[in-house]
Amino acid sequence: MAVSKQAINERIWQIVAMIPPGRVCTYGEIARQAGMPGAARRVGKALRDLPDDTRIPWYRVVNAGGRISLPESSPSRAFQRTQLETEGVVFSAANKLNLKRYGWP
DNA sequence: CATATGACGTCCT
DNA sequence: GAGGACGCCATAT
Numbered sequence: 001m002a003v004s005k006q007a008i009n010e011r012i013w014q015i016v017a018m019i020p021p022g023r024v025c026t027y028g029e030i031a032r033q034a035g036m037p038g039a040a041r042r043v044g045k046a047l048r049d050l051p052d053d054t055r056i057p058w059y060r061v062v063n064a065g066g067r068i069s070l071p072e073s074s075p076s077r078a079f080q081r082t083q084l085e086t087e088g089v090v091f092s093a094a095n096k097l098n099l100k101r102y103g104w105p
Numbered sequence: 106c107a108t109a110t111g112a113c114g115t116c117c118t
Numbered sequence: 119g120a121g122g123a124c125g126c127c128a129t130a131t
Contacts, residue, residue: 040126041111041126042126045127062112064115076112
């Protein structure tokens, strides 16, 4: 393996760790900053591989539509929403947030 | 090697 | 604005 998948994961986690509180970032943007544009899905995989006791603020990652990508069946989804609201992020009626406002450039 | 799947994105209707 | 179709990348079977 030229580059182990664990190395890729840690690269992604490092990017996520740079997101300041009260701000969010999209999967595609993280993939781009990690040097693999178009691999947004790979970012989701990396976050899925995170342990439950991680200190990485994965909850600051949302999809391009400003929505939480986690399925309704996932308990982590409610946690993400609550955590973001705690940091001051306001969701609209359709569970959406304004990326123009909370998005991290 | 071919298919299916997933914490995605863009485009079209 | 909502919903569906297709594309992209990596992994699993």
